Amino acid sequence: MSASPEESLVQQWTSEQARLRQQLVEEDTEDWQKSPGFSGLERVGGVDLSFIKGDDVNACAQLVVLSYPDLELLYENSQMVTLTAPYVAGFLAFRETPFLIEALQQLERDKPELLPQVVFVDGNGIFHYREFGLACHLGVLSGLPCVGVAKNLLQVQGVYKSEEHQSQIAALQKGGDSFPLTATSGKVLGKALRSSDKSSKPVYVSVGHKISLDAAVRLTHSCCRYRVPEPIRQEMVQ
DNA sequence: GCGACAG
């Protein structure tokens, strides 16, 4: 029996994820990450692809860099791109990463002094079927610390939208409150974070690369004026 | 068979 093109693509992608995963670093590697107020952190980045109506082939790849802690715009780059890979849940990175890497390389070439010290990614990191989501993929390929922030819950490894999950959300009282997303294995894969006082719907934060979950959650909260962290929200707004 | 499925 021969596999369909889709099946063999997914097989290929699965082994590529496993290969890259060996290079993943799930701990703090930078001095600023260990400081309570993140002193030494001056630039935070955000990446995203946005689409229009009935078109899932053409998209706008965006990279912004903001100052920290003021969150003022230091750099912005938007580029129309043509996607080739299909969207398959669990393999988002293969669709989006090439264009995000391209944007980061362009920045490194043109204004290396503006390279971000950490990148917020619209999607999951470790909180993923095979613990290697978009934020991990981009982190390993770029070598930059990355944080995954998803706006919707991915039901994975025993984490479900159960009534218990809903009541845990209801118990998040103020911005900064969070609860762990624990796999059946017992490993904490991420945290649901109430990112601001005003929004009752949490965001789902997980380690991308070269940062601890604790630092990732604290940093995400400190970059939120609204529900979505500013480095990612900037793009959606513009 | 049915539901779930980051973006």
Add this chain to the structure above:
DNA sequence: ATCTTGTCGC
């Protein structure tokens, strides 16, 4: 991801 304006509440 996107389709979609106003509206209600603080």
